[in-house]
Amino acid sequence: GVLSKLLRRVRPEMIRPILDRVLVFPVPVEETQRDSGLILLPDNSVNGYEPLYGLVMAVGPGIVRSDGLRRPPEVKEGDIVLFNKYSGDAVVLNGIGYRAVKDSDIYLRVENEDE
Numbered sequence: 001g002v003l004s005k006l007l008r009r010v011r012p013e014m015i016r017p018i019l020d021r022v023l024v025f026p027v028p029v030e031e032t033q034r035d036s037g038l039i040l041l042p043d044n045s046v047n048g049y050e051p052l053y054g055l056v057m058a059v060g061p062g063i064v065r066s067d068g069l070r071r072p073p074e075v076k077e078g079d080i081v082l083f084n085k086y087s088g089d090a091v092v093l094n095g096i097g098y099r100a101v102k103d104s105d106i107y108l109r110v111e112n113e114d115e
Helices: 002-006 027-034
Strands: 021-028 051-061 081-082 089-093 096-102 106-110
Touching: 021 106, 051 096
Parallel strands: none
Antiparallel strands: 021 051, 021 096, 051 081, 081 106, 089 096
16 A cells, blocks of 8 residues: 555655654674674673664654753764663564664663764
């Protein structure tokens, strides 16, 4: 139908998360460490924590606080972040898997030396 035709044309840069949601392209920590030398965190998957690095593809505007001001997310498009594999929701666009996670579910951001 019409919806499936539209969805086939959707690209990640066309997605705008709402509120404090962040669209992340996940990369397993083991693969990240092998390719880039990033530190491998201990595997605590027994406790429900399985870390993933990911590339931030899109960021929502943030949440509105009780005083009416908006709190922007701590991350921006292009950031490399660490988050729990089980955080948020799976999103598939054109056969590619992403995670839609809350800003508060992101544990750290890898600082870029160029910033």
